[in-house]
Amino acid sequence: MPFGRSSVQVFPLLPQCLRRAWVSAAMLRATALDLAVLAGHLVLYPSGVAAERRDPVPEDAPQLPTAGRARPPVVLLHGFIDNRSVFVLLRRSLSRHGWRHLESLNYSPLTCDIRTAAELLGRHVEEICARTGHTEVDIVGHSLGGLIARYYVQRLGGDTRVRTLVTLGTPHAGTRSAQLISAHPIVRQMCPGSDVVEELRRPAPGCRTRFVSFWSDLDTLMVPVETARIDHPDLTVHNIRVSGIGHLALPVHPTVATGIRQVLTVETAGEGQKGEAGSSRETFSVA
Numbered sequence: 001m002p003f004g005r006s007s008v009q010v011f012p013l014l015p016q017c018l019r020r021a022w023v024s025a026a027m028l029r030a031t032a033l034d035l036a037v038l039a040g041h042l043v044l045y046p047s048g049v050a051a052e053r054r055d056p057v058p059e060d061a062p063q064l065p066t067a068g069r070a071r072p073p074v075v076l077l078h079g080f081i082d083n084r085s086v087f088v089l090l091r092r093s094l095s096r097h098g099w100r101h102l103e104s105l106n107y108s109p110l111t112c113d114i115r116t117a118a119e120l121l122g123r124h125v126e127e128i129c130a131r132t133g134h135t136e137v138d139i140v141g142h143s144l145g146g147l148i149a150r151y152y153v154q155r156l157g158g159d160t161r162v163r164t165l166v167t168l169g170t171p172h173a174g175t176r177s178a179q180l181i182s183a184h185p186i187v188r189q190m191c192p193g194s195d196v197v198e199e200l201r202r203p204a205p206g207c208r209t210r211f212v213s214f215w216s217d218l219d220t221l222m223v224p225v226e227t228a229r230i231d232h233p234d235l236t237v238h239n240i241r242v243s244g245i246g247h248l249a250l251p252v253h254p255t256v257a258t259g260i261r262q263v264l265t266v267e268t269a270g271e272g273q274k275g276e277a278g279s280s281r282e283t284f285s286v287a
Helices: 006-013 016-048 084-096 114-132 144-155 176-181 195-201 254-265
Strands: 074-077 102-105 137-142 162-168 210-216 236-243 280-285
Touching (some): 074 084, 074 114, 084 102, 084 137, 114 137, 137 144, 144 162, 144 195, 210 254, 236 254
Parallel strands (some): 074 102, 162 210, 210 236, 236 280
């Protein structure tokens, strides 16, 4: 992926004092961008509170042949205390580049268990497949949304329905920042060593879904930042390191959207790595 790698390659050659100054300046830029994204998102947030309107599926609806004819539907799954409005720009980007079936799922901020949310996602995916005639979907999950989707794929048999799961800033190994607001049960499940995190460490032989994890070196909500990578020997994984933006900018930045479009265009699940699933094969800068 040609995303301006030159600055990333030069960085290790700089003296330590210059590296520290670069990181400080980059963190300030990323924080300023996250604050701008937050301000814009607060304006859009009310528009995403209500669930999407969908036409009901007729009982005698024919199963349309879709193999080779169209891309699978893309399901967008938001993070904690958020809603589908966070994906307004990504949805527009995908739509302009030929994706026709784009779906968002709102789960309640009162949801207390990742497993419950994953079961709801599974029912939602089945409804989409029945309505569109597709047998598979792709999922893009931001933060907690990615963890919910991974649980569905890895623990509830969702790999039979999900071709590719893309996660953006998702605490796959748990994040220490969640311990600061762990009064909420679902936040406790995002802490390192939680029962859900430990379940996702268990063997998953034969899992058919391809996993693509975008993680940012300036994501202050992922502590440590590498927790947003997937490291599991049984999964086909492609970890992509993003340099220059923070947590909130991941689902809205145009360069990340380009990367998402590229990984969703791949039609087979054989491009990731198994065994050394934690090794990051791509790095790009958006600064």
